[in-house]
Amino acid sequence: MTHWWKCHGGTTTTDDPDFNDSLAENLIGLWEFSSGASNEDTGLSDGIAQNGHFHGNAHVDDGALQLDGKGDYFDVSTNATTDAPFDLSEGTIQVQFTQDCHVGSSPDTIVNRGEYCDRNSEGYFNIEVTKDGSVVVNHISDSDSVQLSTDEDFFSEGDEVRVSYSWDEDGEGSFIVENLSTGDTFEETFDSAGLNMDIGDNDDESFTFGAREYNDGSYDRFFDGEIAYVAVFDDPELDASDGVVDGTDDGEDMMLGYTDADGDQITNGDDVIYGNDGDDTIDGAGGDDTIYGGAGDDTLQGSGGSNTLSGGEGDDTFIGGEGADTFEGGAGQDNIDYSASDAAVNVDLSISTLSGGDAENDTITGGIDGVIGSEYDDTLTGFDHEGTSASDTYTNEFFGMGGDDTISGAGGDDYLDGGDGNDTINGGDGDDVIIGGQTGLPDRGYGSTGVDSDPDNDKDTLYGGAGDDTIYGGDDNDYIDGGADDDYLDGGLDDDTILGGSGDDTIIGGEGSDTIEGGDGNDTIYGGLDPAYPDSLNIPDDEGDLEPENGKDVIYGGAGNDTIYGQDDDDIIYGGDGNDTIYGGIDDDTIYAGAGTDHVDGGEDDDIIYGGGDNDVLSGGDDQDTIYVTFTDVTSGIYNTTVNGGNGGVDWDTLDLSELLSDGWVITSHVQNPDGDTGAAAGYNGQIILENAADGTSANINYTNIEEIIPCFTPGTLIATPKGEVPVETLNVGDRVITRDNGIQEIRWIGKKTLSGADLAARRELMPVLIRQGALGAGLPERDMVVSPNHRMLVSNEKAALLFEEHEVLVAAKHLTRMDGVDVVEASDVTYIHVMFDRHEVVLSDGTWSESFQPGDYTLSGIGDEAREELFALFPELEEVSTRGRFSAARRVLRKHEAELLVS
Template sequence: MTGWYGGYGGYGGYGGYGGHDHDDDPDGYVEGTSGADTIDGSYTGDPEGDRIDHDDAILDGETGDDDIVLAGGGSDSVDSGAGDDEVYGGSGHDTVEAGSGDDMISGGSGNDDLSGNSGNDVIYGDSGSSPSPVREDFDWDKLHDYYGNSLSYGEGIYNQTQDTGQVNVTFTTFKYGSPETTYRDDTQNIDGVRPEDGGSVDSTSGMMSYLDQKGETATYRFDFSAEVDDVSFRVNDIDLSSKVIIRAYDADGKMVEIEVDAGSKVIATDEDSVDGTETLLSGVPNSDYSPTSGQTSALITIPGPVTRIEVIHTQVAHGTSGILLTDMSYDVTPDYVDGSQTTSSDGNDHIDGGSGEDTLFGEGGDDTITDGAGADISYGGADRDTFLGGSVGDHVDGGESGDDHDTLDLRGLNVTVEEDPTDAEAGTVTFYDDNDNVTGTMTYENIETVLTDPTNDGIVMGTGGNDSIGTGYTGDPDGDRVDHDDAILAGDSGDDDLILARSGDDTVAAGEGSDEVYGGAGNDSIGTGSAGQALDHEIFDGVPYESGADQRDDLDLVYGGSGDDTISTGDDADTIFGGTGDDSIDGGIDDDLIYGGAGNDTIDGTQTGSNLGSLGNDEIWGGSGDDSIVAGIDLFSDYSGDDPNLPYAFDPSATSDPNPEDEKDTVYGGTGNDTILTGDDADLIYGGSGEDHIYGGIDDDTIIGERGADRIFGGHGSDSIEGNSGDDVIDASAATSGTLYANEPDATDPLPDNDRDVVSGGRGNDSIITGDDDDTLYGGSGDDTLDAGIDDDRIYGGRGKDVIQAGSGDDVADGASGDDSIAAGAGADLVTGGAGNDTIANDADGDVDRIFGGGGRDVITGAGIGDEIDGGSSGDDYDTLDLTGAAPTGGRIEIKYTSADQEDGEVEYYDANNNLLGKSTFSDIENIVPCFTPGTLIATPRGEVPVEELQEGDRVITRDNGMQPIRWIGTRHLKGGELLQARHLQPVLIRRGALGHGLPERDMVVSPNHRMLINNDKTALYFEDREVLVSAKHLTGLSGVERMATERTTYIHFLFEQHEVVLSDGAWSESFQPGHQTMDGLGNAQRNEIYELFPELKKQEGLQGYSAARKTLKRHEAELLTFD
């Protein structure tokens, strides 16, 4: 071959094969047809008689068996044989074997398979210019019946697809009613359907649509596999009752314009939104025109492009109606039509250079190029090309245009690839023989991907789907396996695997070795446990454990990634990251590090179902979300000889933990409402933010609740607990069911130091319970409730209105600031109320208590022999000591004042025989709440009435203002626990005649501050007023006036419009007079009721306006009346 056929751009300038005459003499071109030809040495289809390898070369530069093959359209098979041949495949999916010689192959359009074989060949995958359109037809007479046979006249037409050459046309019928669709071979009018040469349009090929009911409809749809243009067909013999609508659509489903040339008896109208007419109606009543008539016919022309045409035939009147459709003609832009035309589309070609030094051109399309033996030059051209193999001396250029991503596939070759440091798409390939000796190189450029035989990279990679990755998994592209003794990464050996499961719901079983697993996205199940697990910590004889290197041969690292993962490790100190999602994590045995991450995680630092599995000093971070964390279980107590009913795993006869350092867990709950449970040994727990539930288990734990309203249970052991902010509930009492010494006093407790808790509530309204042994409680700020339980505790309420139960034992309780309620309990207690209006319940059990009320209006109940009570004098001071029930059984108490203001004194305790048993002292105690007690008789217009029977509105005789109605009555019962809520001094007994002149007429009992009217010569002498009021407690110097000891009492107050003097048990005494002190001594409900009746009393002016009925003597003044 002296040169390429230079006119080949659609077979160049040989229009009719380069200008040669088409006669019976050979012209030098072996020409194929438009069909699928087999062109080889036996081919005789060339119209001029040219043959392959027939020694018939006649063109300039060609000799002997040099053939020029023009295969033309169709999917051809060409074997050009010997000689320097030129082969032009034309359109279609061609297969070309060039044979020996220096050949040139041009595949043309289509996805071709091109092989140069031996010789120095030049191969083009495509090489074409824009083609001219070809006219094709949809022919009714080429359809088949139900059984695949040719149609006959009147036979029904079924839905089917017809290959018209370059496109497939699918014919489909949609029916409403029972229309008939049949094949007809009547002669029809086909004028204008095929304007030039008529093509294969046949006047005796047609379809008839027949309807016989009004409203019946048949829709005929033609779908084209590619766009077509200049469509034409006729609708013939349109009967009177027929309505025909033609619609055409482009590739986007939009209607396109239709042109109608209607006969004189056809009415054509435009009834849609697209230009042109598309609706046809017959304008001839009772027409009987033939199918060849032009009057009842319409020529349909559609410029296009279109991909779908619909012909809708509807009967619009009664009777019958029918239409005939001719064959349909249209233009198609082909791959190749004949040997003179080429395609505008690029093919996906297969090119094989064979032996020799070839030059290969893939050109456009996604080509596959095999260069074969010899130093070849391969050009991929546009689009995504693949180059298979290579040899020494080759050069490959992938090209850069089109949809570019080229691949050089060197798999199966013993090579190494060195990338150009300045160009990631270029490089040098070095070839080696079987002994790894270098045999040569090849080069490449514009290659995006280079493939070589996989070499293990040490990473077991998932597919991105739902993988099951274990020892049987073979899906890794580099051949890496699980537990295949193929570890190659730095620091790894043997069965140490790195597994990247990637996305999908994967199941991973990492097995033996120290594995690193990344679950990726999806709900993964990951297990890294191995056989033969043993603890890293020695417990005692009989329990296996590891030492040395065995403690590090299964150190797993797991990342769950996103999704709801299930992760289980096992032996040795593993590290686990749950990632996002609601994960379930089981750390197994030994010292694990676990991060739950975001989501509501369930974390078990133990090995589920195994006591051994709980062993290990785990560090667990819950992260965000409402997590459930178990870091251990209760196996042993660290205290030797502890309660025998505590758990002792493995060996019930054990007396303590053989290894108190093997389960010291650290837990961080993080954000969210977490539930945390630790167990054996001294754990460290941080609840984090949120409303957490924390269980410390046995041994000496440190628990910090942090932010949120937490519930904390310290469990057995001497715990240190901090609630921090939030309204926390803290129970450090360790009142375990079934234990023997959970609430045993130190005197009989075999281990008095195994539950000494230190608890701090922090900010918020906390509730704290400790229990056994000497505990320390700090309420912190807020209204706290503190219960110290038994033994010698220290309780500090801090700021706020605290409620403190010191419990039994020699306790120290300090309410600090706020209106606190403190119950000292049994034992020699030291109680300080601190600032605020405190209520302190002391006991009278004989222990020596010291009570300091501090500043404010304190109420102190109870006192026993040896107690020291100091009400305090700072602040808004008004303290009350209530000794109700303090007298010895059958005996009495006697109060003796030691200060001039009668705020300091002693309480003497006498037995039933009037023997002095002992004393208690008090100081700075005040009380001024006047009242009567039940049984006191009050003079009324209807006689003397017991005070408890009076009602509001009853009239009472007054000394100054006659009969006055009662405006308000108040009653207060004091007994038992109620004494903590409302405290007054014990009542004063005024015996009959003690006030002189036989008054009172009977023994009467009043409150200590109730004022009696005294009228005698001394009052006139000393005070210039004959009638004065004196508090009952200031009259105890008189014979027959004494204090009472009682366990309960009731005080009754009644109020008039003004302060009055009334007759009670025959003696004159006062009614209730509201003042600062008396009002403060009342309960809130009674005080509010008085304010509702007398709103002016809320103000200072109102109280001052409610003046006393008589002059009231002070204590030192009253002493003048009691001194003989």
């Protein structure tokens, strides 16, 4: 005797077997507790739907009736008409259950028909389990009865158990119990003559699941666990050849012509196919097929026709072909494959009906977690509530394949792969993995590596959204926005734009000249290749870099304490706010440290570094670096900057204070010593102390291995006035100044002349002269000062009187450079400020005496047309040489050779 359930229940899962096949002609009652019809009777061979009711906490979840043993049960609706088909003289009852915990010491009821207290007068039937692990059947009809039981300990709590009980008029009854968890089977035949299911007299008694009906409407012996299904057949014996193609439990290929053990075969007609356990590959061939994969990682394909494909447990793949197919994934990571579609598909997992290409009119009933798209421009949209099974790795899993795809992951942890084409991908909430495209060729090529033949076929736009996302741009110029939280972003090949957003991101620019913004958070940024690659791939331009233009990155650290690596080629790096650590790497980098206490290392080659304020540590590294120090965000306190020019490579490092001093900072002390290097690399170590007169802030700059220092120029020089010392750049016409010869005099004219770097390069004779503190003797000047090369300083000593019979003489600054502490200095630009009185005066600047502006042929030609015309309007006599007498020199002016005698 072969029973239908043995042919189709060979899995060790809680999935209900499907009853909708050729055997449905004998199926008169079926409660399979699927989510779509939780209380319905779907065994309709009798033409009557005997639906049921939930009582207490009874409910359906995960395709099974859930009972907690605390007064809940399920009963089948009945009356004289609907119950009549169950008054069977012969038939089969099948049930599959899992007990969670035994309730009390009495047997717990699985299936019940009739009232226990009227069992001897009206008949009674139940299937129950005992505390010692036995499965028991009690069947009483009139004067005939039977009690059947498995051995003790046949099953344990948590085991999955299936029962088939059959009785017929000829007395050939059978009781079969299978423990699906252990593989044990109990089977017993018995004399069923006289037994029937006409129970309850006129009380319209029907079936109850999960409890015993002790008396009319009174229930006890409740069951704690789940019931996967209950089926009632009106025939005790079924044919072995059932029209259903069954696979084995080992996993196999089931194609056209496959024949199972009962002789059923896959045809080009309408087949019902079960893969059962194992990793199956099933193709239904032609016709409208119904295919069940069962447990295992199955691949299911209906081919022609409108097919129904159900994956069951495991990571299944459904191949969507022509026709209106229906897919049900079940537990596991389940995907629909439309890669063979000849047109774009539009799949939204939040709705049941799909469209486009092979997806046209396809339907999803649940459990589908992902889609493999076509080679065309697909639209793939995820669903927050897919992939909720613990066995699902990702909420949504999409593969765009070719074409310009639009992919949205929605909520959850998604895996989104755009494949080839210019894709737009939005991960949404959750920890997503996003892949823009495949690895291709760099647009610029590299040595023997070819050049990308189509540099515009994989330009992706990728949004991570909220969550800790992992995003790979792949080939071509991608746009990547990590969004909120801690993302890992890799641009891949070519010139990418990468935005980290908020959170502590890790960003890798990869090959190409990338633009990177770290955003908020403590980010780690690599402008070039992933640090997993060997450092030997980063080659300086002057040492044989095969492509010096493929790594010129622009990097913005943003807010937060960032760590930034520029790596290969000439990078521009902005640290932004926060305490950043910046490594320029090789080649000629430009680095702006930004606000915060930053650590900057320029690395190899000729770098330009701008300190951004606070207590920065700035290191040029090898070769010829220029380091600018600024304190742009300082408002109070004492700030310390440490500068190390480095001494590797071609060593000539410059410390440039021009921007700092032009902002109102004044050098109050400068101590300098040789750094110990010799030859061309000989430089200085020292300390510069500065003060900002505007707010009283002070700062220290401690430097080592610096070969050249460029301060600011004439702005910052302090001029003595009756109100005290005043920065020259703040003086106005009409202000009064202390003069050496004529007391307090009003300023009649002020002029400014700014020379750019290009101007100074063209006329190097206009480079400024630095006179260090004390260089003129007697502690004068009182602080470092910078003047134009022709600005004349008052020298007053006995040597001047001996040589020139004048105790005080004026000497141009450029003629004092033989003195220690007086030097012509390099400048990127310079502003000279001219102050003029009614006559040539000697004024007190930075504590030492020097001249005011003296108009003459040379000086007038050097101040510019507009300033010269302004002077002529104030002093018409200056237009003629013969009338300039009152502007004669306040002291004897030494010529070059005379000055050399004085300072030798």
